[in-house]
Amino acid sequence: MAIKWKDRFEPSHVIDRIASVRTYSEDGKASYSGFVVDECMPTLNSMLKFPPAAADIDQETLVWRALNRAGKELTPESFLRAANDELSARLKTKEVTYSVLTSISISPDKLLKSISLLGCKIQLLNGDFQKKFRPHRSNQIKEYRTDISDTPSDYCKVVVTVLAKSPGAAFHKAMRSVDLMRSLMCLMSNPRMQITMGRVSHEAVNVVSLGGHHTVHLADGKSAREGYWYEPYFKPKSLHKPDKPDLMSKNIRWATRRINSSNFGKAMVCSLLMFVRGLDLHDHNAAFLKVWAALEMLTTPNQADYDKLIRRSVFLFNEVKYQRQVLEHLRMYRNANVHAGEESENARIHCYQLQTFYSAIIWFCIRNGSNFSNLEDLGDFLDLPSEPIALEQRLKQIRRAIKFRKPSVS
Numbered sequence: 001m002a003i004k005w006k007d008r009f010e011p012s013h014v015i016d017r018i019a020s021v022r023t024y025s026e027d028g029k030a031s032y033s034g035f036v037v038d039e040c041m042p043t044l045n046s047m048l049k050f051p052p053a054a055a056d057i058d059q060e061t062l063v064w065r066a067l068n069r070a071g072k073e074l075t076p077e078s079f080l081r082a083a084n085d086e087l088s089a090r091l092k093t094k095e096v097t098y099s100v101l102t103s104i105s106i107s108p109d110k111l112l113k114s115i116s117l118l119g120c121k122i123q124l125l126n127g128d129f130q131k132k133f134r135p136h137r138s139n140q141i142k143e144y145r146t147d148i149s150d151t152p153s154d155y156c157k158v159v160v161t162v163l164a165k166s167p168g169a170a171f172h173k174a175m176r177s178v179d180l181m182r183s184l185m186c187l188m189s190n191p192r193m194q195i196t197m198g199r200v201s202h203e204a205v206n207v208v209s210l211g212g213h214h215t216v217h218l219a220d221g222k223s224a225r226e227g228y229w230y231e232p233y234f235k236p237k238s239l240h241k242p243d244k245p246d247l248m249s250k251n252i253r254w255a256t257r258r259i260n261s262s263n264f265g266k267a268m269v270c271s272l273l274m275f276v277r278g279l280d281l282h283d284h285n286a287a288f289l290k291v292w293a294a295l296e297m298l299t300t301p302n303q304a305d306y307d308k309l310i311r312r313s314v315f316l317f318n319e320v321k322y323q324r325q326v327l328e329h330l331r332m333y334r335n336a337n338v339h340a341g342e343e344s345e346n347a348r349i350h351c352y353q354l355q356t357f358y359s360a361i362i363w364f365c366i367r368n369g370s371n372f373s374n375l376e377d378l379g380d381f382l383d384l385p386s387e388p389i390a391l392e393q394r395l396k397q398i399r400r401a402i403k404f405r406k407p408s409v410s
Contacts, residue, residue, distance in 0.1 A: 001051030003083045009047040011076040014040050019074040030068045058168035062086050095163040097219050100174035101137055103155040103211030107241040112249035120177035125157040132221030141213055144227045148234045151211035167216040167224040182208050183276035184252050187359055193352045205279040205351050207240040255366050262369025271297040284347035285337055292334050295358045301375045306331050312382035316360045320386045330354055
């Protein structure tokens, strides 16, 4: 399959704007004046429909290189040809084994030592990184110094081994796997509610957060590229020490097996990543909206029907009427935040309240994902009445309908 333009866009308007500031030299190099190209790049990326084969490719870099290899005359046609030529070249590139080094704010003591997630092998080290990595990682961080705080030395060191076609692709693939693991850790460890004052009230909700620096290495330990990735808003936090690390490890392995066997495992992974990355944010209003979107992805996929979201979310609780009031309150806050730009000093508490509903839904999906054919099937189940008497009445109606529709025997 090839890269194509999405139907709703008219690419000529953006391509012509980029072409107006583009200079193409005799040696085949393109240059751009001003900031027009920087302004247009996000829009250009959104206009393109990539095939599934490009899922693990650094698409932003591909688009940039396509602009440069499109030739002297930049048009929608020449750009699309160049983009597909670039994609073909990338797909032919041989995969290389990379090691992505990062850290997380959890004690590795008695925790799982390794796990395979999303095609990556994650190792949690009870000590420092392997000797072959240390000087290269240290030199990279010193050479490309940023103004973020240093990562505490007691953070758990993590090494992710991944096959990829480029360092950038390796990084993004590895961090998805680490964040999926963290999402399960946070579901089991985040407080259900926490009233805080002062500095702590501005911390992220997640107790298991990423360290500040992420580096990519070749098999011999050398850096795979210049520079590194980092968390621009990194703030050190206290090391989380699970009460029962053995049980946490067992539950992580169980949950990943259940997700893999689910009929909508990909949707669960996307939702879990949105959840954990949302509660990583120090802006609790923004965090709330991310978790709401993660809940929406599971309860009302492909539609913004908040009546259904509330009905389906409270179905899993015993105190249905009370929980409905809480979720109605959260819906009002969500709408005020989005449509009127209002923010609340209680945003952190709202995050904890919403986390309760998300946790109920995602654990139900993890346990029962193989029992439903898809998310629509799950939604039909959650739409059932929550009162036992109403369910009994529904069962009688269904039996009556079956009897009515059953062919008579003459």
